[in-house]
Amino acid sequence: MSTTITIDPVSRIEGHLKIEVTIDAVDGLQQVVDAKSSGTMFRGFELLLQGRDPLDAPDITQRICGVCPISHAVASCKALEKAFGISPPANARLLRNLVLGANFIQSHVMHFYHLAVLDYINTDGILNAAPWTPRQSAPDMITGPIAVELVNHYISALHIRRKSHQMGAIFGGKLPSSPSIITGGCSATPTTENINSFRNLLVDILAFTKNFFIPDVMAIANAFPEYYGIGHGCGNLIAYGVFDLEDTEQSSKLFEGGRMDSDGNILTVDPAVINEDTKYSWYTPNCDARNPANGLTEVQPGKANAYSWTKAPRYQNVVHEAGPLARMKINGEYVGGVSVVDRLVVRALETEKVINAMATWLDELEVGGPVYQQHSIPSSATGIGLCEAPRGALGHWISINNSKIASYQVVTPTSWNTSPKDSLEQPGPLEQALIGTPVLDINNPVEVLRVVHSFDPCLACSVHMVRPDSSVSPIRIDL
Amino acid sequence: MNLSRREFLRAVTLAAGTIGLEASGILEISKALGGTGDPPVIWLQGQSCSGCSVSLLNSIEYGTIDTVLMDKISLDYHNLIMASAGDFAVSATEIIRPSIREISEISGEWLETGPELGYDLNNDSVVNLQDFAILANRQYILVVEGAIPVGSDGAFCHFSGQMDMVGALNLFSEHASHVIAVGTCAAFGGIPAASPGPTGALSVTDALEFLGKSKSVINIPGCPIHPDWVIGTILHLVTQGQPPLLDELNRPMQFFPPYSIHQVCPRVTMTNPYAQQPGDPGCLLNIGCKGPQAHADCSTRKWNSPDAGQPGVNWCIGAGAPCIGCTEQGFPDGMTPFHRL
Numbered sequence: 001m002s003t004t005i006t007i008d009p010v011s012r013i014e015g016h017l018k019i020e021v022t023i024d025a026v027d028g029l030q031q032v033v034d035a036k037s038s039g040t041m042f043r044g045f046e047l048l049l050q051g052r053d054p055l056d057a058p059d060i061t062q063r064i065c066g067v068c069p070i071s072h073a074v075a076s077c078k079a080l081e082k083a084f085g086i087s088p089p090a091n092a093r094l095l096r097n098l099v100l101g102a103n104f105i106q107s108h109v110m111h112f113y114h115l116a117v118l119d120y121i122n123t124d125g126i127l128n129a130a131p132w133t134p135r136q137s138a139p140d141m142i143t144g145p146i147a148v149e150l151v152n153h154y155i156s157a158l159h160i161r162r163k164s165h166q167m168g169a170i171f172g173g174k175l176p177s178s179p180s181i182i183t184g185g186c187s188a189t190p191t192t193e194n195i196n197s198f199r200n201l202l203v204d205i206l207a208f209t210k211n212f213f214i215p216d217v218m219a220i221a222n223a224f225p226e227y228y229g230i231g232h233g234c235g236n237l238i239a240y241g242v243f244d245l246e247d248t249e250q251s252s253k254l255f256e257g258g259r260m261d262s263d264g265n266i267l268t269v270d271p272a273v274i275n276e277d278t279k280y281s282w283y284t285p286n287c288d289a290r291n292p293a294n295g296l297t298e299v300q301p302g303k304a305n306a307y308s309w310t311k312a313p314r315y316q317n318v319v320h321e322a323g324p325l326a327r328m329k330i331n332g333e334y335v336g337g338v339s340v341v342d343r344l345v346v347r348a349l350e351t352e353k354v355i356n357a358m359a360t361w362l363d364e365l366e367v368g369g370p371v372y373q374q375h376s377i378p379s380s381a382t383g384i385g386l387c388e389a390p391r392g393a394l395g396h397w398i399s400i401n402n403s404k405i406a407s408y409q410v411v412t413p414t415s416w417n418t419s420p421k422d423s424l425e426q427p428g429p430l431e432q433a434l435i436g437t438p439v440l441d442i443n444n445p446v447e448v449l450r451v452v453h454s455f456d457p458c459l460a461c462s463v464h465m466v467r468p469d470s471s472v473s474p475i476r477i478d479l
Numbered sequence: 480m481n482l483s484r485r486e487f488l489r490a491v492t493l494a495a496g497t498i499g500l501e502a503s504g505i506l507e508i509s510k511a512l513g514g515t516g517d518p519p520v521i522w523l524q525g526q527s528c529s530g531c532s533v534s535l536l537n538s539i540e541y542g543t544i545d546t547v548l549m550d551k552i553s554l555d556y557h558n559l560i561m562a563s564a565g566d567f568a569v570s571a572t573e574i575i576r577p578s579i580r581e582i583s584e585i586s587g588e589w590l591e592t593g594p595e596l597g598y599d600l601n602n603d604s605v606v607n608l609q610d611f612a613i614l615a616n617r618q619y620i621l622v623v624e625g626a627i628p629v630g631s632d633g634a635f636c637h638f639s640g641q642m643d644m645v646g647a648l649n650l651f652s653e654h655a656s657h658v659i660a661v662g663t664c665a666a667f668g669g670i671p672a673a674s675p676g677p678t679g680a681l682s683v684t685d686a687l688e689f690l691g692k693s694k695s696v697i698n699i700p701g702c703p704i705h706p707d708w709v710i711g712t713i714l715h716l717v718t719q720g721q722p723p724l725l726d727e728l729n730r731p732m733q734f735f736p737p738y739s740i741h742q743v744c745p746r747v748t749m750t751n752p753y754a755q756q757p758g759d760p761g762c763l764l765n766i767g768c769k770g771p772q773a774h775a776d777c778s779t780r781k782w783n784s785p786d787a788g789q790p791g792v793n794w795c796i797g798a799g800a801p802c803i804g805c806t807e808q809g810f811p812d813g814m815t816p817f818h819r820l
């Protein structure tokens with residue numbers, strides 16, 4: 001007999017996520033046979049941006065997500081710069097890469113140590129107070145000295161993620177949310193002194209990554225080898241690419257964009273064939289199957305069969321997973337598979353690669369060189385800004401009319417990853433990854449949490465758009 | 480040397496790796512020491528980007544976040560970092576039981592309310608977070624991050640189970656000793672409440688009024704907040720038992736002074752010439768700076784400090800970017816356009 005359990009709220013993620021799984025025995029093994037992933041909060045950024053000065057977009061869209069604000073700032077600036085027909089100078093590109101890199105590091109370190117690792121170690125007797133108690137536990141969790149050591153590294157990692165922010169603030173102004181990343185370039189200027197301060201912090205963070213982060217991730221991978229076979233998901237990967245290496249629109253990137261199908265073929269990305277399906281999302285049928293360039297967001301709470309505020313982006317109707325695993329595999333930097341453990345491992349490996357690249361970008365900065373390209377706001381134009389957040393492909397679509405924002409759409413990696421089913425009844429990547437996950441104890445579904453956390457979902461990102469529907473009843477006071 | 484229970488436990492935990500102490504040994508020690516005794520804090524997230532929570536992790540002046548969590552407060556509920564998930568997290572029994580025990584010892588209320596409500600100290604009876612809210616009468620601090628959307632039956636922001644954020648605010652504010660609105664969204668509505676207000680997002684103060692409650696709220700705006708502003712205020716509450724001195728917008732004056740950022744800005748005299756574009760050294764007034772409208776100690780405290788007692792490594796204007804007035808009631812609508820070409 002099947003049982004349905006609901007995890008609501010899912011914690012140790014950014015934002016509001018509810019997971020519902022149906023568990024049944026298949027071939028004598030109790031496992032997930034159906035899964036629903038629901039984004040349960042939104043704010044309405046699309047509508048908030050309409051009619052505003054286009055130059056406000058990078059500051060406002062950074063506030064979509066406090067975990068990956070810099071990715072939004074860069075995607076937004078790129079969309080605007082494309083619309084304006086300008087390219088920022090080399091210094092600005094490098095400074096943006098450095099602040100974005102700092103944000104990648106803090107996000108990856110925080111994900112492993114502060115969001116994911118508690119799924120794998122038994123901290124009873126080690127961390128005996130809130131917020132680490134109460135906790136779900138499972139018999140396969142690591143105990144003893146290794147658990148103690150990982151808890152100690154959990155604490156060191158709190159300092160490392162703070163230092164990553166400190167490092168990013170040197171050129172960003174502050175973190176989270178960096179005011180220096182603006183349309184046309186960057187407002188911060190490199191000096192010998194601030195380049196050196198940045199480099200000193202980078203050295204510490206690299207040492208931590210090599211000596212602790214990568215070995216700790218490998219320790220988890222070695223202790224849980226069965227998770228190389230759990231949480232595979234859709235098997236199709238997508239990346240838009242990130243960290244420009246040249247000052248042209250077609251710049252090569254540290255991570256090139258692309259797609260990989262489940263046979264391992266590398267394919268290209270054409271943003272024009274991305275559509276957002278809304279059959280199972282709380283939006284009206286008018287919104288369905290639109291490319292973000294003419295996306296529409298009209299809410300319909302209570303819509304029959306819908307279960308999420310997240311839309312379902314699809315590439316030519318095919319489900320794709322975004323994230324560091326997509327970036328690393330598409331770029332030939334990782335040859336492993338697609339699973340819970342592969343997702344954890346690549347985050348650590350990617351961190352080292354980004355840090356090494358950051359060291360070369362510091363060398364390329366030109367003290368006293370320009371950081372900003374002057375521009376004027378066209379009366380009408382459109383632009384697309386493609387970038388990557390730590391958790392995957394991020395796109396901003398802007399259209400400008402009368403020199404104001406006429407429409408603005410954002411498609412985030414967590415929309416790809418935690419999307420609900422679509423009109424072809426295909427579950428989203430996380431939902432597919434959950435199906436088949438063995439669950440030992442339905443009162444303690446730790447295995448489910450491991451799969452969910454491996455995607456590093458960020459729900460503030462995935463659900464941000466709404467248009468009020470006049471048919472919606474006004475306000476309830478039955479509390 | 481005197482160590483608090485938490486300091487002692489932490490020292491043991493950190494040393495355990497080197498001296499080869501088994502985890503179970505630490506468990507025994509911690510059991511013998513009993514409950515934590517630290518003031519409980521319940522942190523709810525409404526319509527937020529989690530930026531305030533992430534910024535909180537950068538705490539330094541009043542202790543790094545590990546020492547704050549281990550030695551200073553008991554963060555009983557926080558979605559981003561708490562170990563547990565789902566109903567289990569919401570029922571939060573294990574953490575709360577010792578706190579309740581202490582509260583009842585302190586207030587003497589346990590014997591009266593306990594049996595009546597069916598709880599028994601000597602038993603492992605279930606005490607969930609909601610009951611805790613009632614039992615811990617005026618003994619916990621409620622922090623709310625993010626705006627509270629009251630539109631469309633509360634459908635725009637869910638808390639757990641059948642409860643939306645409006646319900647969660649109603650429940651948890653009832654018995655909180657203090658309510659702190661963290662971030663401009665919670666303090667003043669912020670970006671979710673910006674024109675055209677698509678979700679009926681309200682500040683905590685306005686949402687409480689909407690619920691018909693009169694409850695004072697300490698506002699700590701900032702988009703996001705500076706961690707010192709929040710930890711400093713919480714520790715003031717814990718040690719003094721009452722709110723710090725507040726301005727007319729209920730902001731702690733220690734962090735939000737009556738003078739503007741502009742009045743104490745290092746660029747205030749750099750007007751010959753003014754900055755013409757980002758990256759120029761002068762005053763940023765002509766390219767959109769809202770420093771004259773903003774009240775916060777950013778120019779002296781600065782952001783992302785390396786160590787206690789040291790100013791931060793940078794701030795908005797230090798990085799050549801105009802202040803966008805992120806701590807103000809008028810943010811963002813009254814502050815846009817942020818930039819001027």
Ligand code: SF4
Binds near residue numbers: 740742761771802
């Ligand atoms: S930069 Fe801004 S805050 Fe500083 S003096 Fe100029 S206008 Fe005032």
Ligand code: SF4
Binds near residue numbers: 701702777796801805
């Ligand atoms: S300088 Fe202005 S925009 Fe920057 S953090 Fe302070 S108040 Fe906010």
